[in-house]
Amino acid sequence: MATAALLASIGHPSEVYALLKYKFTTSDAVTKYTTRESVTAKKGTPEYTYQMCYYFLNKTSRSFARVIQELHPELAHPRLGHNRRRYDLSNDRKLPLLRTFDTIMYKKGWTFNENGPNEKDRILMVEFDVVIDQFLRLKESYQTVIADVTRRMVTVVTIADYDLYTHYVAGLVGIGLTGLFSVSGLEDASLTKDEYLQNRMGLFLQKVNIMKDYLEDLNEGRQFWPEEVWSKYVWENQGLDALAKPENLNDALACLNELCVNAMELAPDCLEYMSKLKEPSVIHFCAIPQVMAIASIALFFNNSVVFTKGGLKIRRGLAVKLIYEGTTFEGVKNVFKRYALEIAKQNSKRVGTNPKDESFMPMSIACSKVIRWINAHDKKMGIVPKSSGEQVFEYLIVAVNFVLLALIVQHFYNAYNSLN
Template identity: 35%
Template sequence: MVSLGEILKHPDELYLLLKVKMAARNAEKQIPRQPHWRFCFSMLRKFSKTFAFVIEQLPTELRHAVCTLYLVLRALDTVEDDPILSTDVKVPTLKSFHRNIYDKEWHLSCGTKECKVLMDQFHHVSTAFLELGNRCQEIIEDITKRMGAGMAQFICKEVETIDDYDEYCHHVSGLIGLGLSNLFHTSGAEDLAPDSLCNSMALILQKQDIIRDYLEDINEIPKPRMFWPHQIWSKYVDKLEDFKYEENSMKAVQCLNEMVTNALTHVEDCLTYMSTLRDPAIFRFCAIIMAMGNLALCYNNIEVFRGVVKIRPGLAAKFWHYTRTMADGYGAFYDFSCMLKSKIDKNDPNTNKTLSIIEGIQKACRDSGLLNKRSEPRYRPAVVVVVLLIVLAIILSQLSGRRSSNHCEFY
């Protein structure tokens, strides 16, 4: 969803948004016509258009395996999050879920909205899973089994320490990184990466989600979901929900900055992992530039406790379009680290640690020798004219009252 104001401020991004939209439509045409695959990819888009888009750019067999892995684990997450299911139901269901994926008759009524549809019609996912190669099935089963056991463990356990935090993020996200790496290797496209690097790639994604979702999680009904570790937030307030209140704004931002700093410790591992990738489609799938961008936006930003903070769609489209090589990856990480560095408050209690990590990231980017080799946007005059005409048409449409909303949806 892109506002007219954003288009006027960044008209060059409209062209890229349209290109992404066209690429998404072309990818959609390649989805098999069988009902179970149609269901799987339509559910994928309902959960996340962005994630669906990058998955759909993968080679066919890998695309199907990654889509199935995502939906199986999304179903597992639905069981964990359901506020109605009792612990006595959740724990055994999570632990046995890896067996249910082989059963076309299995389903469980839980979740809401898209999650409920997924759980009610899980037979489509099972059918898709059973069409995958044996090795892909083994990988998905193994990751599902390990993740289910980890989730069951944290049903009855709070995230108290930073070690708990890392362990929880490993169970719910790091294992996905390991599963994806195994699927990439099984496809023959990539070497098998060390578990520690795969884990870091997934942890930074999970941690930026936990940071950005503070308000949604703390307002969860019937009770808050608390993933920020007590070891960090207890330095600043007595209760995690206290960060919602304006009188605690300074303490909230200081805690937020410590959380972002913790997430940044994974960046250098991520750069190492990304630098080993050979397949262009897999590289673009794994290029976690938006995670770094979101962390830079969140740092020192009180709006995290007031609403949603995220990269604008046009900028996301720009990074997707121009991130083709590791030189582009280093360039984007360097730019976002500079942005974050400019926001560091010398009075913040974690300033020295944050600065040290940022300088380490920047050094890694410089030492690569690739910063001056990144792709640069080049717009032909005809493209610029087309973009300006589209913007003008949107403005005229808005002024004439033919549109009832002040937003235009592209991607």
């Protein structure tokens, strides 16, 4: 762990504690397959495919690997077959490939060599046969779920604008994972019925990512911010890149804040979904990205760095602290509550600073919806809030009463004494 992470958290003792705890308590066999050399098993053996899949996962998505190892062993393994990323190929080549991806999954020995040499995912595609091996080794029920989702992701690509690709994909990942949770028997089968909530889980994460990557995507010629929103903040003949210009900062922030509201509106549904989970490892698995996402909204909201420097990330110490808090649903709920109030606070502090910005009231409403969801949930569960205004109120009246009474008694006592 970098000393830099510790230094960044120096003003936040709870994060320093979390960082140290993380450092000394985490020992994961799975995260050790981060380099090609660490894969020690002999080629062709089941152990080799397993190690190689974790190696690919670490290579293509480090954070995902960390999240997956939180899963129950029953699930962690199948999840490996479910990797997915944007491939920087030309569309002509990519679309037909993606369209048939669900059948490729069953083709033993299939590989793909046409990625550019600098692409992060190249190695995965070149040795994709290993992933297929692993996929075919999974229980048949897992295979079905994965193939189904792979097929649907691809269907979306052909109909929808390519811009929307990642947007839909994230929702489908939520749906696919829910399918895995329930066929594994760890969660109720009823969980799969509500695709609406599963989709919203994915959308929440993806929308936060899309906000974060504004500059990076722009530099690489990609655009994921919805035109319907940004077109309101640029001149008619301008593109999304206009928001990166310093003279348009007010418009850019107004646009960003509107996207923050749009993402925040998903939060109650994410809480609803997570409240239905039972297996602790599944809760933790789902909760980690969610708590990171809501903390990220608090970081991005009205933050000009999104347009000037990019690469905004929550402090590593905070991330680790959130990972620990996300172990139980109660913890997740507290994180959501804290950030809903925190964002609402930032929101009201900046009122009147940006004439272009119309997001104040919508953001306030969106944050209060999170609090309302929690109030309703607590009521249903019979949880009485620890210090409601009412309780404090009655307690204090009694206390103040006593103080005043004491003062009066003392006054009369003194008066009585002076009489004698």
